[in-house]
Amino acid sequence: AQSVAQPEDQVNVAEGNPLTVKCTYSVSGNPYLFWYVQYPNRGLQFLLKYITGDNLVKGSYGFEAEFNKSQTSFHLKKPSALVSDSALYFCAAGGATNKLIFGTGTLLAVQP
């Protein structure tokens, strides 16, 4: 069965410091990997995706993610966090079934 794990319910980071939000996945076939962000009372906003190509994917708002096939991971990163980055982040994966599976989300809190 397909699954996505986000092991941290919450990540705390000081403004200006680098941030990492972790994600591991299990899908059949080649993985399609996504990161979305959700602000309170809003829908999900697309950040970035990996389908094929370079393992380092660059996305919106300065975010990037690194695909690691051997570790089946797709961690979200940003070199310098902003207070405005505080939100709920979802990792999602799909494979041969063509269905998108979401993780349970990680709340990112950036302190000024």
Next chain:
Amino acid sequence: DAGVTQSPTHLIKTRGQQVTLRCSPKSGHDTVSWYQQALGQGPQFIFQYYEEEERQRGNFPDRFSGHQFPNYSSELNVNALLLGDSALYLCASSTGQGLSYEQYFGPGTRLTVT
């Protein structure tokens, strides 16, 4: 350019009732997917519509049904509501069925079943 719109924003229903939620896709998009997001959880895939037919379905009972109209808008119907159906229902649209097509999400409809 309007993005994905959903109506209503909020809805309160009683157990056993039926509900219809509506979604208008982003301009130029022909594929609509529906997700259920329970409190504190990630979205769960309900089904996907393309060319007015259900193409993919997640692990949801037959109480959940849908429809897509010729203008690509879509409805989600839930019959015999249960307390556990209380959730945020998200609609997403894309320009194709496959996972390589980016999905744009609407703001959701908050359904409360009492």
